[in-house]
Amino acid sequence: MNHTPRLRTILSCTVLVVSLGASATACGGPDTHPLSDKPYDADGQIVFSVTAGGKKVNPDKPLEVVSKNRDGRITDVTAVDASGHYLAGELTADGMRWHSTAPLAAGARYTVRVATENEEGKPGSRRLTFDTAKAKKTLEVEFGPDAGTYGVGQPITATLSQPVKSKAARAVVERSLKVRSTPSADGGTWHWVDDETMHFRPKEYWPANSKITATSNLEGVKIGDKLYGSATKPLKLTIGDRIEAITDASAHYMTIYRNGEEINSIPVTTGKPGFSTRNGIKVVLGKEYFVRMRGTTVGISSASEGYDLPVYWATRVTWSGEYVHAAPWSVGSQGAANVSHGCTGMSTGNAAWFFETVKEGDIVQVINSAGDYMEEFGNGYGDWNVDWKDWRKGSVLQAGLREGSSPADSARLRPAI
Known part of the structure; x- marks a missing residue:
């Protein structure tokens, strides 16, 4: 079968298309479209609510851009500060006015670019730079x-x-x-x-x-x-590393974990009746090699319970004076009874090891004590004793959102029909 005639037809069509394209270009089609012209200067058409190079603008006042005649309209406005933050705004349906819908930043330099078109549809542009006053x-x-x-x-x-x-x-x-x-x-x-x-x-x-x-x-x-x-x-x-020290006050032992693996178990003594150690999760606040501990500093003034002791290898877990520290005077009770005034005591060697092992931010948790729970705030970091659902309620952005959602998700929620 001879395919030559079909080939000629295809080639003829190709030439025709090229020829038409050349003809269209020669006639100046796209080049005469209004959008192909260089944008005209819209200075005489656009009025701003601020002036360039003058007095710094009060950031409490909105930015406005107005087309002062009906022979053209505003098609777009962008206002951006030197940090790249865009100012939100709204353009009227007739294109005659744009105004900001968010507050201006204080102490910022804004560049405003306005796109316009005249009654013939030709594009125009206007640009303005201004500064806002610093906040008082x-x-x-x-x-x-x-x-x-x-x-x-x-x-x-x-x-x-x-x-x-x-x-x-x-x-x-x-x-x-x-x-x-x-x-x-x-x-x-x-x-x-x-x-x-x-x-x-x-x-x-x-x-x-x-x-x-x-x-x-x-x-x-x-x-x-x-x-x-x-x-x-x-x-x-x-x-x-994830360091957690879990003290079981009823068993009189502290178990220390690094990244989930047990690395030590230490006999301890915690608060005796009337001075029971706080339950709950605490966070290491600091470490002091030597502390002079006096009963009067924590409100213990009676002669029978008063004390004034030099204490070494002291790791602080509350601002009110709860420590994990060396207590050589109570070694006989460690692992067997609770005899302290609220601190967790251990031998000098174990206290030194603990002191060298932990750092600020590590977890010290007490369980099975007769004491109250660690305060959520104000006496150290009791943050982890707050249930996650309740923690989220402390955020104005997260309160009321379902688990796993974000503030942006709430904007997409719609009432059920």
Whole structure:
């Protein structure tokens, strides 16, 4: 069969298409379309609510862009500060007015780009740069603890320079404070301890040997009435091995684990009746080779219970004075009876080993004591004694969200029909 005629037809069609394309170009088709022209200067068409190079703009006032005649309209507006943050805004349906829907940042430089078109559909553009005034009233945030290596139980803290009470203002602060871990932790959210203090922890302890970074995007951001955020120094922490010391007060023994494996079991004595050691999870706050312990400093003034002792190898777990320490005077009771005034006592050799093994942020948990539970806040870090569901309730962004969801998810929720 001869296929030559069909080949000629295809080639003829190809030539025709090329010829038509060349003809269209020669006639100047696309080049004469309004969108192919260089944008005209829309200076005479656009009016801004601010001026360039003049007095710094009050960040409490909105930004407005208006088309002052009906011969054209605004098609797009972008306003971005020097840090790359875009200012949210809204354009009217007729394209005659755009206005910001979010507060301007304080002490920032904005660049505004406006796209327009005239009545013939030709594109125009206008550009403006302006500065906002610095805030007179600022909120400072200080992350804690100090940079260094900590245990898996160490919460991240944020101390505010002044009270933040309203839910709306707290939401702004929470959104701006970020905590990230590598490898990633399971969940994690801020909890408002009080109007000036926030704590951050994941659902479970931090992953062993992870890296933690806390940062703030609050600088210049409006928090409340004339209150703006200031710059915050980032925080970087290293998390070490998972060290957990579990003290069974009724068995009179402490068992220490490293990354889930038992590494030591130590006979101890804990608080006697009337001075029972607190139950619950505590976090190592610090270590002191020598401490002078006096009963009067913790409210014990009676002659029968008073004491004044030199104490060595003292590992602090509460601010009120609960330690794990050397107690050579009670070695005969260690492993058999509880005779202390609330601390966990052990032999000098064991206390020295414990002192050298643990670090700030490591877990010290007491079980089966007749004492009360460790306070959640205010006497050290009792954060891990708060149920995860209740912990989330301490966040204005997470409260009310279902497990595993995020604040962004709530925006997608719709009522059932």
